[in-house]
Amino acid sequence: MIRSVVKGIGAAKPARVVKNADLEGIVETSDEWIVQRTGIRQRYIAGEGETTASLGEAAARAALDNAGLTPDDIDLIILATSTPDNTFPASAVDIQARLGMTHGFAFDMQAVCSGFVYAVTTADLYIRGGMAKRVLVIGAETFSRILDWNDRTTCVLFGDGAGALILEASEGRGLTSDRGVLTANLRSDGSHKEKLYVDGGPSSTQTVGHLRMEGREVFKHAVGMITDVIEASFSEAGITAEDIDWFVPHQANKRIIDASAKKLHLAEEKVVITVDQHGNTSAASVPLALATAVADGRIKQGDLVLLEAMGGGFTWGAVLLRW
Numbered sequence: 001m002i003r004s005v006v007k008g009i010g011a012a013k014p015a016r017v018v019k020n021a022d023l024e025g026i027v028e029t030s031d032e033w034i035v036q037r038t039g040i041r042q043r044y045i046a047g048e049g050e051t052t053a054s055l056g057e058a059a060a061r062a063a064l065d066n067a068g069l070t071p072d073d074i075d076l077i078i079l080a081t082s083t084p085d086n087t088f089p090a091s092a093v094d095i096q097a098r099l100g101m102t103h104g105f106a107f108d109m110q111a112v113c114s115g116f117v118y119a120v121t122t123a124d125l126y127i128r129g130g131m132a133k134r135v136l137v138i139g140a141e142t143f144s145r146i147l148d149w150n151d152r153t154t155c156v157l158f159g160d161g162a163g164a165l166i167l168e169a170s171e172g173r174g175l176t177s178d179r180g181v182l183t184a185n186l187r188s189d190g191s192h193k194e195k196l197y198v199d200g201g202p203s204s205t206q207t208v209g210h211l212r213m214e215g216r217e218v219f220k221h222a223v224g225m226i227t228d229v230i231e232a233s234f235s236e237a238g239i240t241a242e243d244i245d246w247f248v249p250h251q252a253n254k255r256i257i258d259a260s261a262k263k264l265h266l267a268e269e270k271v272v273i274t275v276d277q278h279g280n281t282s283a284a285s286v287p288l289a290l291a292t293a294v295a296d297g298r299i300k301q302g303d304l305v306l307l308e309a310m311g312g313g314f315t316w317g318a319v320l321l322r323w
């Protein structure tokens with residue numbers, strides 16, 4: 001059977017680092033509160049000229065270099081983002097042009113913080129369906145541009161950045177020992193809209209709007225939803241938590257990650273944490289964390305890697321892949 005195998009990974013961050021202490025001058029908060037409640041110590045914030053498309057392009061170029069490929073080798077670009085440069089055209093098409101690609105096709109996917117997990121799942125289906133041989137999957141966000149910088153309950157939590165992964169069609173034997181994407185489980189439930197949303201949009205207010213979140217309500221649902229979808233992945237693949245080499249969760253809050261890992265019996269040393277460095281970068285968080293753990297030598301070829309995300313919608317999902 002055809003498997004979608006990882007060929008390369010890359011990341012890009014804005015130039016400017018904003019430490020928790022830097023936020024103390026903007027809203028009434030403290031480094032101590034932010035670290036204790038979230039685990040976040042700093043985040044990167046896009047400056048003038050840095051946008052979702054420019055960060056996505058930089059991450060894409062890094063992934064192409066890592067894979068030893070050029071844009072000519074790519075058939076499809078899927079960009080997971082909720083903060084596109086424009087309402088349309090899709091920022092994926094902008095990135096396609098920036099890479100000098102006039103062949104193939106590109107589109108955006110919008111599943112907020114679960115966007116990258118949705119995009120990897122979609123790329124896998126295009127590859128296994130035979131419509132694409134190599135897919136560039138990007139998660140890129142500039143959430144700083146939709147934050148209400150007067151609202152301390154949200155503005156301290158998010159950051160900007162991008163990560164990119166290249167998946168390529170490869171022959172597998174249909175076993176969990178195969179390299180590539182092994183299982184994918186996606187879920188959504190739109191009845192939770194008011195707990196996490198942006199209060200504007202082209203068809204409702206003709207504005208971009210700002211992020212609104214009932215943090216405690218999101219927290220209450222997060223662990224249950226995450227563990228449910230991961231348990232579905234385990235039973236589908238016929239594995240247990242012990243078989244996982246690396247757990248790479250969405251980086252929203254260290255307390256949510258720790259509670260999920262504990263409930264699933266995933267050992268602490270197998271959990272990749274970057275929320276302290278990046279904050280919550282929404283659809284960019286999983287590929288940024290993956291790129292970090294590959295660059296520092298933790299994730300190696302053949303490792304069993306579990307990706308997970310939960311976010312606005314609510315949307316949530318998990319992808320199990322062998323690196």
Ligand code: ACO
Pocket residue numbers: 028029030033034037038112113114152153154156196214215216217218219222252253256280282310311312
């Ligand atoms: N600095 C200082 N104090 C603050 C801040 C701040 N930045 N923000 C809130 N507080 C105060 C509150 O006003 C409240 O004060 P009060 O007790 O006097 O009313 C107190 O701190 C506690 O507030 P809570 O909201 O109860 O704090 P909690 O422990 O729940 O932490 C947090 C808040 C970090 C937002 C947490 O609920 C959380 O992480 N939720 C989940 C977020 C998440 O996972 N999102 C994922 C998806 S994101 C996406 O899809 C885009």
